[in-house]
Ligand code: FES
């Protein structure tokens with residue numbers, strides 16, 4: 001009997017190529033005669049372009065072509081935005097700047113040369129005359145009618161205004177004993193996939209086919225959009241996402257550079273390659289977050305929440321990328337957190353600024369929601385003098401599932417949850433009661449210890465198609481080859497998450513073969529049926545379900561065939577461990593696979609072959625949840641923040657590979673930690689990007705990261721047959737509030753109730769200094 | 777143009793190069809050894825880490841000309857005779873990688889750490905890999921992989937580094 005592998009933390013099948021340096025990311029694909037592209041980008045945040053002089057660049061030996069915005073921006077369609085909000089104002093986003101530049105990094109010209117050194121030299125020779133214009137940087141001030149206007153045609157900096165939520169918020173706040181208010185910042189973050197973006201394009205004039213290798217999370221969606229931008233037939237455009245070195249949402253997009261390379265390869269008749277540098281990546285790849293908001297939460301004296309309002313200014317940047325305007329709407333969906341709140345309202349004012357576009361970065365709008373509701377719960381606890389755990393418990397729903405989904409005042413029905421279960425487990429791991437005693441003792445001894453708790457819920461497995469701009473289903477084809485090797489084609493596009501392994505685990509158990517008999521193919525539009533891609537913690541819950549369902553179809557057919565081979569009624573056949581049995585007789589799946597292809601002994605009405613395709617449409621999102629607890633100690637002399645313990649209990653439903661789940665949670669928590677304590681995209685008052693390199697943008701390093709103690713509870717999702725929920729974003733959603741809360745808690749006795757991220761030692765030190773001065 | 781002779785993963789290459797050519801571009805573009813990655817080109821991320829004469833260096837900050845006469849080991853040269861290096865094995869076993877982009881540099885840095893200190897503490901490991909950024913893993917599985925590799929290397933002698 002072969003051992004079942006679903007639920008086991010087996011080693012990844014993708015790793016051998018990665019640990020030996022044998023994988024192929026875009027820049028590792030070398031085609032003869034390739035031209036290398038280098039962009040000239042705006043050095044001003046807002047300026048009129050008076051002149052672009054490319055003569056010297058063109059004359060540089062080795063340069064084959066130079067394009068400016070004027071040359072090509074009307075030949076390629078606009079950079080697409082897939083999101084639509086009622087009455088939204090959408091600027092015409094061309095692939096390069098023509099008369100004006102809108103942010104530092106806005107592409108103005110591009111050089112194609114025989115090698116990248118020459119291209120860089122030539123790009124440096126391009127002279128741009130600018131006439132500087134006043135800049136708009138603050139998303140709140142941008143809305144002010146007195147502020148300079150970025151897009152003259154639109155006439156104001158307001159992209160849209162939107163009100164969301166249910167219940168009578170005015171009445172709910174009136175009914176409250178107390179209302180707590182707080183202004184909250186979510187600073188801009190840079191996703192920093194370690195591999196930046198990169199594109200290689202090759203046109204085959206004979207076949208009139210175009211192949212585009214690009215570092216993306218959404219190969220099919222990108223193919224559709226790029227074919228529209230170019231007016232090039234979609235079925236002649238092959239888009240390949242090769243090995244992709246991280247995305248975190250930054251590659252859930254369609255970028256100007258992708259279309260420009262495709263266009264250039266056709267014009268120049270040679271392969272062209274553009275590899276993004278890190279500085280370019282910070283300037284010209286989407287940023288995440290970028291909100292400033294005002295919370296108002298009403299509560300009864302016993303801690304019961306009556307209503308919650310969030311008025312928020314969302315920073316769009318100067319243009320829309322693929323999902324830019326949609327991100328704040330995700331914030332609105334999750335404002336109820338894991339609490340019963342009768343009335344919720346969000347009012348969004350989305351504004352243009354002279355900065356790079358914001359868009360989906362790990363969590364995409366949901367970390368903002370979790371952060372504000374979790375901060376709000378802590379503020380309520382502080383206001384009422386309650387314990388932060390007690391106030392949460394007070395507002396939890398009873399455990400719920402398929403029979404009684406949890407309806408919240410944002411319009412959603414949460415699929416299943418047991419918030420008490422995860423909380424209890426985490427409290428036990430942390431020894432919470434004792435922790436509070438220790439904290440008191442430590443405080444008396446002059447030590448600053450803080451404990452932060454976050455009970456989060458997230459929305460993932462994106463998602464039902466009506467709720468997503470481009471469809472929320474996912475596809476899978478499973479083929480059993482004549483030799484009984486199994487080929488799985490998935491529309492998901494993993495780039496580190498490990499679905500080559502986990503999807504093989506699903507197939508191995510269903511078919512009674514080994515993981516090594518299975519291979520997972522993804523990311524090539526010429527090979528894989530149309531799919532949606534990897535984002536929104538959807539690949540396993542939606543894409544994995546498609547694989548599972550295709551396997552069921554396949555097994556049904558194989559069972560019919562086996563019955564025919566055995567000369568029995570299919571109803572009497574059982575399938576176990578790779579063997580079809582009826583009475584005393586059996587055939588193996590290997591024999592069935594061969595028979596299906598030789599096709600000499602098939603039932604009269606059965607097609608040859610063993611292949612099944614499924615397009616799975618989920619009926620609902622899934623709602624993973626959990627509790628994170630963080631313990632910090634602050635150095636009273638320096639303000640340095642040390643994380644003493646980090647405990648995370650996550651519930652992502654059924655788990656296919658716990659090793660991968662841990663990896664996802666670790667990575668998410670550390671990105672959260674970066675947001676809470678270190679990371680911030682900083683533009684100065686002229687709109688210059690100050691944090692434009694890894695020297696200035698603080699990605700967490702190993703020594704800054706605590707040991708994470710993980711455990712989980714398992715509440716299956718009723719939304720899909722495997723009961724999985726998704727885990728890619730859990731850490732980046734659940735952890736930030738816990739870390740911030742811990743630092744605030746360490747200073748609570750000094751009257752501190754809230755601190756804005758990133759909380760730097762300097763900030764803490766100033767508070768401590770002020771307090772000392774006050775005490776003296 | 778400048779003539780250089782460099783031994784990479786056991787093979788000696790005679791090349792004529794531009795004096796400004798970076799070692800990482802020499803390895804990737806001239807020799808086709810694309811396992812060494814570029815994550816920042818400013819010596820901040822460690823993705824380009826290789827061994828030059830037994831020392832881990834960030835090859836984006838070294839000129840190919842400076843490696844003239846040197847012996848270089850890249851990630852492609854770490855597995856000796858088809859057997860994974862203990863550090864590679866440990867990264868695989870402990871899921872010390874996700875997207876894999878930082879991994880070659882991380883593995884080369886780890887090999888160096890363990891050469892210098894066969895029995896590092898968690899803190900020493902974390903400080904040892906501080907020059908290598910990973911955006912995916914949160915480092916915990918990497919730390920575990922390094923601990924595991926240390927154990928492996930004590931029980932099985934490391935394959936001779938070329
Ligand atoms: S590429 Fe060399 S350190 Fe980042």
Ligand code: FES
Pocket residue numbers: 194245246496872873874875876877878879909910911912913
């Ligand atoms: S595994 Fe992706 S950056 Fe380290």
